Amino acid sequence: MLPARDKIVERIRRKQYSLEEYLIGIRAGDKVVLSQAITLVESSLLSDKSLIEDLIQACYGFEAKSKRIGITGSPGVGKSTFIESYGQLLIREGHRVAVLAIDPSSPLSMGSILGDKTRMDSLAREEAAFIRPTAAGISLGGVARKTREVMILCEAAGYDHILIETVGVGQSETMVRSMTDLFLLLIQPGAGDSLQGIKRGIVELADLICVSKADGELLEVARDARSQYEQAVHFLQKKEFGWETKVILSSSVLPDGLKTVHLAIQEYMTFMQESERLKTMRAEQLKFWLHETWRVAILDRYLQSSGFQDAMQNAENQVINGVWSPFYAADQMLNF
Amino acid sequence: MLPARDKIVERIRRKQYSLEEYLIGIRAGDKVVLSQAITLVESSLLSDKSLIEDLIQACYGFEAKSKRIGITGSPGVGKSTFIESYGQLLIREGHRVAVLAIDPSSPLSMGSILGDKTRMDSLAREEAAFIRPTAAGISLGGVARKTREVMILCEAAGYDHILIETVGVGQSETMVRSMTDLFLLLIQPGAGDSLQGIKRGIVELADLICVSKADGELLEVARDARSQYEQAVHFLQKKEFGWETKVILSSSVLPDGLKTVHLAIQEYMTFMQESERLKTMRAEQLKFWLHETWRVAILDRYLQSSGFQDAMQNAENQVINGVWSPFYAADQMLNF
Numbered sequence: 001m002l003p004a005r006d007k008i009v010e011r012i013r014r015k016q017y018s019l020e021e022y023l024i025g026i027r028a029g030d031k032v033v034l035s036q037a038i039t040l041v042e043s044s045l046l047s048d049k050s051l052i053e054d055l056i057q058a059c060y061g062f063e064a065k066s067k068r069i070g071i072t073g074s075p076g077v078g079k080s081t082f083i084e085s086y087g088q089l090l091i092r093e094g095h096r097v098a099v100l101a102i103d104p105s106s107p108l109s110m111g112s113i114l115g116d117k118t119r120m121d122s123l124a125r126e127e128a129a130f131i132r133p134t135a136a137g138i139s140l141g142g143v144a145r146k147t148r149e150v151m152i153l154c155e156a157a158g159y160d161h162i163l164i165e166t167v168g169v170g171q172s173e174t175m176v177r178s179m180t181d182l183f184l185l186l187i188q189p190g191a192g193d194s195l196q197g198i199k200r201g202i203v204e205l206a207d208l209i210c211v212s213k214a215d216g217e218l219l220e221v222a223r224d225a226r227s228q229y230e231q232a233v234h235f236l237q238k239k240e241f242g243w244e245t246k247v248i249l250s251s252s253v254l255p256d257g258l259k260t261v262h263l264a265i266q267e268y269m270t271f272m273q274e275s276e277r278l279k280t281m282r283a284e285q286l287k288f289w290l291h292e293t294w295r296v297a298i299l300d301r302y303l304q305s306s307g308f309q310d311a312m313q314n315a316e317n318q319v320i321n322g323v324w325s326p327f328y329a330a331d332q333m334l335n336f
Numbered sequence: 337m338l339p340a341r342d343k344i345v346e347r348i349r350r351k352q353y354s355l356e357e358y359l360i361g362i363r364a365g366d367k368v369v370l371s372q373a374i375t376l377v378e379s380s381l382l383s384d385k386s387l388i389e390d391l392i393q394a395c396y397g398f399e400a401k402s403k404r405i406g407i408t409g410s411p412g413v414g415k416s417t418f419i420e421s422y423g424q425l426l427i428r429e430g431h432r433v434a435v436l437a438i439d440p441s442s443p444l445s446m447g448s449i450l451g452d453k454t455r456m457d458s459l460a461r462e463e464a465a466f467i468r469p470t471a472a473g474i475s476l477g478g479v480a481r482k483t484r485e486v487m488i489l490c491e492a493a494g495y496d497h498i499l500i501e502t503v504g505v506g507q508s509e510t511m512v513r514s515m516t517d518l519f520l521l522l523i524q525p526g527a528g529d530s531l532q533g534i535k536r537g538i539v540e541l542a543d544l545i546c547v548s549k550a551d552g553e554l555l556e557v558a559r560d561a562r563s564q565y566e567q568a569v570h571f572l573q574k575k576e577f578g579w580e581t582k583v584i585l586s587s588s589v590l591p592d593g594l595k596t597v598h599l600a601i602q603e604y605m606t607f608m609q610e611s612e613r614l615k616t617m618r619a620e621q622l623k624f625w626l627h628e629t630w631r632v633a634i635l636d637r638y639l640q641s642s643g644f645q646d647a648m649q650n651a652e653n654q655v656i657n658g659v660w661s662p663f664y665a666a667d668q669m670l671n672f
Contacts, residue, residue, distance in 0.1 A: 053667075056663055057661055060661045060663075286652075286655045286656055290651060290652060290655050290662040290665045290669075291648075294665075298634065298670065301670065312627075316623045316626060319623065319625075320622055326629055327393060329626050330626055331389075331633070333630045334630065334633050
């Protein structure tokens with residue numbers, strides 16, 4: 001057995017802090033500790049589970065001040081450029097900005113193969129910015145839960161704007177919508193068929209639609225795209241809580257190119273706060289989150305229980321050999 | 337109480353058949369009964385649950401002869417046109433073709449707003465074809481399970497080719513891949529950035545990539561697209577079981593425009609059968625299916641148990657009022 005002092009040195013060397021040490025570091029806004037806490041949260045080791053739960057529980061309760069913004073759009077539309085510029089604008093106004101990313105687009109390689117580390121270079125150099133790339137090797141459901149947990153850590157570390165980027169246009173958008181206050185769709189100025197590439201469902205989810213790259217020779221095309229999307233919004237969306245989705249032009253290269261989108265985001269947030277819709281929406285999200293957490297935990301309890309894996313193995317064999325249908329086999333496993 | 341005769345008349349009027357009646361109708365290839373059986377399977381009524389399970393169990397075991405083909409591609413790429421032409425080609429060769437569709441693209445309106453009923457008109461008129469549009473109002477997970485069950489009904493009804501169309505490019509592709517023998521990606525001939533719109537994950541999943549509309553003035557562009565995708569495939573895919581994904585040109589308007597893709601599909605199927613890879617893959621899919629069914633059933637058991645809904649309601653209130661974190665609340669519900 002190691003002496004106590006050596007144990008602590010060993011722990012620090014392996015970057016294993018105690019709950020208290022994590023909390024002090026996070027609350028002090030220490031990016032290194034925050035990063036290590038996120039790595040811990042992303043861990044799937046059973047031995048880390050209890051510490052992760054305590055850490056999240058302790059970091060819970062700093063969300064009231066934060067604005068959570070989901071940002072989506074097809075690959076190539078300029079999400080990173082937009083986030084880089086908008087993040088810097090927020091920082092100039094005195095905010096602290098955390099950028100998270102969800103990319104479940106690649107089920108086989110588990111993570112984006114495009115995930116180069118040089119993205120958002122100048123934003124990353126800002127003291128008040130924290131950028132965390134996608135966690136690799138986690139399922140979509142897992143990514144969603146981990147992203148929510150990471151968001152809570154970032155809020156506890158004093159980041160008052162959480163920008164969650166989702167790469168591409170797919171199922172992950174519903175997930176991101178379920179954990180953000182505002183869902184922003186970025187659109188590229190394009191030809192008459194510009195609506196084609198974007199799923200209707202995404203347009204329905206968006207609170208703001210921003211036609212990016214609206215500068216230089218693309219300005220006219222961008223204006224056309226705005227008109228089209230305004231029509232689409234009018235046609236597609238339910239005005240269930242009184243906010244009509246705005247379609248705006250933006251440019252990350254013009255000096256004032258982000259002003260319109262910044263104002264629109266502020267207008268939306270003010271509306272959401274004053275109408276108490278933000279409160280309602282976050283309550284709905286908390287409920288959703290409770291159900292998700294419960295669901296995962298229930299299944300986990302079975303998977304970890306003694307003898308279950310053997311019984312499932314047997315059921316699998318019966319199914320593969322054609323003795324049981326998968327439905328009958330699942331029924332048998334219900335009685336485990 | 338109604339006399340027995342009136343009861344039967346009432347049942348038939350309400351299109352409620354007995355298990356035996358469903359089975360006789362399905363095995364006879366009666367499209368009306370098959371349609372009604374599918375409507376039953378799609379029902380979420382608790383009172384239908386036991387009949388649905390018995391029906392699926394009884395229809396199980398006709399899958400050996402069938403070929404299951406998943407077809408995906410961006411909106412507008414011509415999936416319906418392709419399926420219409422390819423379905424007719426298969427029917428001319430003496431096959432029976434069922435076409436199913438998965439479209440979870442619109443989370444709010446639950447189903448495709450583009451789902452017009454005039455699609456695949458000429459295929460729909462074929463005696464040997466059966467076309468079933470997307471079930472509405474079901475979650476992605478639900479759609480996946482229902483689609484698998486509908487596939488089994490169609491196989492029992494004698495359809496030896498099941499074409500499953502997924503609308504758009506997203507999470508549903510992984511689901512469709514998990515229930516098909518072959519996954520076909522349709523690509524539109526486009527500009528140099530044609531790879532942009534397609535998620536890498538989809539390219540990784542594809543067994544065949546077909547550049548559609550390769551005719552007339554698009555032929556040259558289509559050839560360029562083929563070269564690009566051949567490179568992408570080379571770069572992206574793991575040759576884990578010896579099949580190298582082919583990229584082929586097709587046209588739904590030229591007389592022999594589908595020949596290449598038909599031959600490639602046959603070549604793939606032969607390879608899969610001879611290498612026993614088909615057997616392995618279907619075994620893996622059965623396992624996946626067993627786990628999915630079990631998972632849903634376990635959660636259902638809790639949701640249906642007495643007092644659970646009240647306890648969950650209380651947990652929700654505690655979370656919304658900020659007394660419990662969602663994580664703590666989920667823990668409490670674990671002990672229910």
